[in-house]
Amino acid sequence: MNLNNLTTYRKHLHQYPELSGQEKQTSRHLIEDLKKLNPTQIITNIGGYGFAVIFDSGNTGETVMFRAELDALPIQEVNTFSHHSKIEGISHKCGHDGHMTILYGLAQKLQKTPISKGSVILLFQSAEETGEGAKAILSDEKFKSITPDFIFSLHNVPGYPFGNIICKTGTFTASVVSLAIVLKGKTAHAAEPENGINPDIALQELIFKIKQLENPNQNAKYFSTIATVYAALGSKDYGISAGNAELHFTIRCWALEQLNTLKQSISKIVETTCNKHQLKYHIEWFEEFASNHNNKTATKHIEQAAKQLNYNYIEKTHPFKWGEDFGLFTQHYKGAMFGLSAGEHTSALHNPDYDFPDSIIVNGVSMFYQILKQINA
Template sequence: MINTSVIEEINYLTNFRKKLHQFPELSDNEKQTAQAVVDELKLCNPTTIITKLGGHGVAAIFKGSLKGDTILFRAELDALPIIEENTFEHASQYPGISHKCGHDGHATILIGLARILKLNPLLKGEVILLFQPAEENGNGAKAVLEDEKFKSIKPDFVFALHNVPDYDKGAIIIKTNSFTPSVTSLKITLKGKNSHAAEPENGINPDLALQELIVAIKALADTNIDNETFSVITTVYATLGSKDYGISADYAELHFTIRCWTANQLNDLKEIIATLIKNISKKHQLKYTLDWIYEFDSNNNNDKAVDYILKAAESNSFNIIKKPTPFKWGEDFGTFTQQFKGAMFGLGSGVQTPALHNPDYDFPDEITPYGVQMFYTIIKLMYA
């Protein structure tokens, strides 16, 4: 039989998570979410609470009396510009904004960890609970690391998790080396010259260049997930001219996202694409711009950090899944694992759970205790 106090704790965290879900905020605008986190953290008696980290980020620091490693656990605060289709009582109160990646659940897991640390104060070492802003646009991790208030924090290890639909609830998904790929987006503009639609020869229409670029850039992808050179190139937006049937277009815009297993591979691909754009634009007598935006570093999972995750899962008798290839989505926790030893792991959120970023997704509260217990067990293992 489950202890009554355990049920009460799960209910408490569930209610907190649903409150965050009701009032979601987009990247760089998480002021209300951050305040809700701070209000909860104050009840947990951390040594220090740092606010306005890299924007609206929050860090709670718990210190033991004896020296030991510094361990950082990170969750995210931001939501997405997605209209929620769910009609339950805790549905988003803000039209067009909703938590469709589970960041409300990830933040709740860290609050659960803070509540355990209140009841079980550290004897040694230092634990930092980081609630990071602006993960979805790729700006948050970098902004936190560049913030002067973070400079004094020197983690020996950093850890994070991400809920993953299509896996059994509570399963721990482990991956060595790259956990998520390096990701970037690119915006291309092409500028020619207007003319009468009856006399396109008197202008420079970017239509043929647009077609040529789509074919040439997408041909660079390697769709074999088992290859080291695997890459996903997705066309996300394209436009040409205007809906004026008397004018031959002079302007086109084209956007892609690119994902590669490693940063080196992505950099090589970026150089090839830049050369393609230059040559095709020149061929068609077009002026062009190329902007690389929304960049995410790959998560490089440290072997020792992965071993702590594995041992934590084993000691709790959780279902362990060792993934042979990285996930394909981007995650800016990679900015941390590029600088510090650390690792991210997956937390199964159910085979019937809608996919991340879907309008009917909702973080399953049943998996919150698994996340809390994993993080707390890692602490116990590292300070044993």
């Protein structure tokens, strides 16, 4: 494995990021390079710009899939290093450039050291950041023809020493959903607010009542966080009593069942409050991520691979609170996601100054290849 070459490759991907659902050039670039590694088959345009690269041994064995993400974020990069993003307002601030490079490195390894049993599928997924990508892939007929026996993914995790493997059986990442509540009353002259319907009191009541549903104790079975992310009322026109308002939240729970219960409770609160204040309303739910449920056998393979490679294995006590749409895959197939630690002093994910640490590319490739060897031993 040539880390210098893979580092160069990762830095090239970093310079040309594309937003969710728009990863046309990223996909084309990867496909052209992966063709040179002589895979058995490449299936393109799965659930958008996603694609699958298949290495088939021709002998009976398990089909193992590994997934990486193609998309970047709408964040303006502040880094000034030579490989900084060349696209204004868009950058790889979640490390998907590194994840793609790890799968590319795995493809190189599979070309040099072919598998003797079963098959490997490298899945490059579009639109992970919006929660739409996995859903689109699972509903695509082309994906249904390559059903895996196991599916794995990783995510780099800043805040831990370089190269540690972080995992747990069961819930690994939270169930997440965001919502927007639009309130419509009636504007009036600010001198005569009684002639209108101002949603100001309703807005305050909704924030208070919805926040009361939160249970931030991570040890609780029904843990949840409810973050108020946006609120707006009226406009800066001082002769007008406001007639419209908007309120947004993001909700996170350990279990999808708890998330659905909270959605029902919030819908009821909004209905009751708006009826009380004679307001019309609309609720929109979006960017929903199912929790990753790590299969016991798949998790065991991750732990065994880490120990075989002499990587420090950390058994996570609580799930991570961020969302990841890989959770949809683990609802349908035996699979697991693990964290690959990106360094204690690496900037946090989604920060404008974050950059994927290239030193852990080898760890990622080695973990995936070792898992594959174990399953088709």
